[in-house]
Amino acid sequence: MKDKNNNPISEPSLRRLPHYHQVLKRLKNNGEKYISCTQIANELNLIPIQVRKDLNITGIKGSPKKGYILTKLMTAIEKFLGWNFVNEAFIVGAGHLGQALMGYEGFSNIGFNIVAAFDSSKKKIGLSINNIKVLDIINFYSLTKRMKIEIGIITTPWETAQDTADLMVKSGIKAIWNFAPIKIIVPENIIVQEENLAASLAVLTKKLELM
């Protein structure tokens, strides 16, 4: 991945930035003003050079010997990750997992807002979870177009995940966050983030077996 100035942004680095922010938040409450990569690395069992390289992609400048100004560093990460700007999303599938995401309070801190949910089951339509309404899936296309929603979350059973992805693409969704346990196939200009539990579990159990 490249940023606007054609500097590379690695996916692992991007994934670590929220962790750094988490640590900074905690240390801020301790009243620290400056923070070094060494400190952050110690908190997260990482090595300082990796933290330094990661922070570098946010464009932050530190001072030798002192480190980074904590509040500036937090702001730099927030800005780089776009947390000060709200991303709106629609979610399809209002089962347990969908409801878990709707009820997830951490999203508001990171500029993420699930605007509405959609389902095809009469039992789900009309529900309201954490002030998010569950609407009939037949309205997905028109509402997505009208509200110019760009992010779609799939929390349907695997059987309907690909159909849901197709509907999202047709409706103008540009990025799909997929929690269904199959890899969905979409045109290459569509961004997909797969959240596959079987894949994670494969890693965990294999490590356990080889321990």
Added chain:
Amino acid sequence: MKDKNNNPISEPSLRRLPHYHQVLKRLKNNGEKYISCTQIANELNLIPIQVRKDLNITGIKGSPKKGYILTKLMTAIEKFLGWNFVNEAFIVGAGHLGQALMGYEGFSNIGFNIVAAFDSSKKKIGLSINNIKVLDIINFYSLTKRMKIEIGIITTPWETAQDTADLMVKSGIKAIWNFAPIKIIVPENIIVQEENLAASLAVLTKKLELM
């Protein structure tokens, strides 16, 4: 990661194997006997050589020109991932996300079994979700010891995630699957699989921004 014969197993390869299995399951219903890497790669928008390399770590042998015997390949993946052997887990935190995992039917196909859930809230204790009982957290230690449970799942709020991890380590848990949005710190002989939504979202929204 290295297997018993000291051959390397890469984490990305491991994560792709369940996807291959998914595809094979679908193609089996079409009545295919042999399957080639090219076919699998086409289904998943990958390249054949990557599929071949990944399948190689399972120890499966194919025949030039023909490919792999589909049923043998499925069995090899299942065996390699340990799906024919049941891994038992305890889950701590019976909120929406915990309940979503308890209700997740896909786990039984991959040899994963959530035996019981634990919570500290009187409102949750006594519930039964998908035949999984929610017990008082004060019983976690003794039950984990007695039942020799090795896998713990954390679906608590972030405030209690580290305490939960500490309790798990103390109780003899060897591998932790953490869904709380903070990185937990554990002794280095403990396996941790982090499932961080903020991290995934960081990748997704950054790609969207740079599109």
Added chain:
DNA sequence: TAGATTGTTAATCGATTAACAATC
């Protein structure tokens, strides 16, 4: 047979880690 596909070895690519001069 011809050629698609395998297993394996080599080349490339990208991420992590190391080295080191500059500096507050």
Added chain:
DNA sequence: TAGATTGTTAATCGATTAACAATC
């Protein structure tokens, strides 16, 4: 000042991709 820490350039490591002989 001394030395901890920064930014940056180089080295290492590991994953992906390419090349190619073997073969059903």
